[in-house]
Amino acid sequence: MSVPLYEAKAELFRLLGHPVRIRVLELLQDGPMPVRELLASIEVEPTGLSQHLAVLRRSGMVTAQREGATVVYALAGGRVAGLLRAARELLTEKLTGQSELLSELLEDNAGSGTS
CATH class of the missing domain: 1.20.5 (Single alpha-helices involved in coiled-coils or other helix-helix interfaces)
Known part of the structure; x- marks a missing residue:
């Protein structure tokens, strides 16, 4: 059984309901960024940022690409x-x-x- 559209929209807004996630998306509007630059721009612990990035990645809002030892994130x-x-x-x-x-x-x- 599929989820009604209004419930899917509500889930999208819940996903966006955290200031760190919004800030990540705002920063990525200027182009792809490595995790270290995101950390330097957002006052959050590395583990916290990692969790928020994982949520955004699973939801399809951002993509991640490994460049050597660095992971670079971009808007989807x-x-x-x-x-x-x-x-x-x-x-x-x-x-x-x-x-x-x-x-x-x-x-x-x-x-x-x-x-």
């Missing part, structure tokens, strides 16, 4: 970068709305003489 495709862009756009819209609301509140407080 352009759709992952597109998903990250969409998230950035949604957050920009949300924060813009909050900024506008804050401005209105500050104007109301200044006009009423209250703080």
